[in-house]
Amino acid sequence: MLRLENIVAGYGRTRILHGVSLTVPSGGLVALLGGNGTGKSTTLKACVGLVSVQEGKVELNGQVVNDVPPEKRSALGLSLVPQGKEVFAAMSVEENLLMGAYHRRSDRAGIAQDLEAVYVRFKRLRERRKVNAGMLSGGERQMLSIGRSLMARPSVLLLDEPSAALAPRIVEEIAEAILGLRDLGLTLLLVEQNVGMALDIADHIYVIRGGRIAYEREVGDGVAMEELQEFYLGGSEH
Numbered sequence: 001m002l003r004l005e006n007i008v009a010g011y012g013r014t015r016i017l018h019g020v021s022l023t024v025p026s027g028g029l030v031a032l033l034g035g036n037g038t039g040k041s042t043t044l045k046a047c048v049g050l051v052s053v054q055e056g057k058v059e060l061n062g063q064v065v066n067d068v069p070p071e072k073r074s075a076l077g078l079s080l081v082p083q084g085k086e087v088f089a090a091m092s093v094e095e096n097l098l099m100g101a102y103h104r105r106s107d108r109a110g111i112a113q114d115l116e117a118v119y120v121r122f123k124r125l126r127e128r129r130k131v132n133a134g135m136l137s138g139g140e141r142q143m144l145s146i147g148r149s150l151m152a153r154p155s156v157l158l159l160d161e162p163s164a165a166l167a168p169r170i171v172e173e174i175a176e177a178i179l180g181l182r183d184l185g186l187t188l189l190l191v192e193q194n195v196g197m198a199l200d201i202a203d204h205i206y207v208i209r210g211g212r213i214a215y216e217r218e219v220g221d222g223v224a225m226e227e228l229q230e231f232y233l234g235g236s237e238h
């Protein structure tokens with residue numbers, strides 16, 4: 001389980017998050033929606049420890065991790081697939097994947113197993129394993145970026161706009177892959193601007209606006225798209 005309680009955070013003296021609280025139950029798939037610059041990535045960075053949290057609590061499986069450095073949070077099972085589908089362009093697909101397991105590089109058997117699991121999940125990556133990552137399509141880079149995070153054996157995975165700038169057919173593939181990870185038992189927090197995709201796959205949604213949670217709802221019995229859009233797009237936050 002991942003829980004944020006009243007997180008106040010930002011860059012230097014600038015506060016971006018003004019008391020964000022959200023919960024991702026174990027095995028749940030929660031989406032955080034919001035427009036550009038509303039604090040979605042900052043929220044994920046607060047979870048993994050890449051931004052300084054001035055107030056509030058970050059809790060991972062019942063443990064407060066505010067003072068735990070990012071690499072230790074990763075060892076506790078938390079992993080971020082960052083925005084932008086970034087890969088090491090001059091390295092092969094397989095080398096990129098192996099980078100995800102760098103912290104446990106002596107565990108050769110385990111790494112081989114995890115690599116095989118990623119290739120089973122993303123068949124395209126197996127076909128292209130010797131290719132330089134810089135040659136991949138946007139969809140393949142997104143799969144690689146997710147695959148690399150999986151190599152760290154996370155229990156809680158944070159995904160920052162995995163569908164951005166991808167064709168609808170590829171967005172569907174990514175959505176399927178995310179559902180596959182849920183079936184595997186992973187706890188998932190998905191940041192998205194693609195509201196339709198998020199509503200299709202998430203159990204619960206939050207909408208952030210101006211660094212505050214403006215709306216939250218269980219998905220199911222038809223979350224009214226119009227209702228959501230009012231919070232998502234509607235007016236200024238004050």
Ligand SMILES: Nc1ncnc2c1ncn2[C@@H]1O[C@H](COP(=O)(O)OP(=O)(O)OP(=O)(O)O)[C@@H](O)[C@H]1O
Pocket residue numbers: 011016034035036037038039040041042043083193
């Ligand atoms: N490293 C940084 N230093 C200073 N300000 C930053 C930094 N990163 C982000 N910001 C600012 O924080 C605010 C929130 O940014 P954030 O990246 O969290 O937004 P976002 O919701 O992820 O937006 P997008 O959908 O465009 O990715 C923005 O005003 C942004 O300019």
Ligand SMILES: [Mg+2]
Pocket residue numbers: 040041042083160
């Ligand atoms: Mg962002």
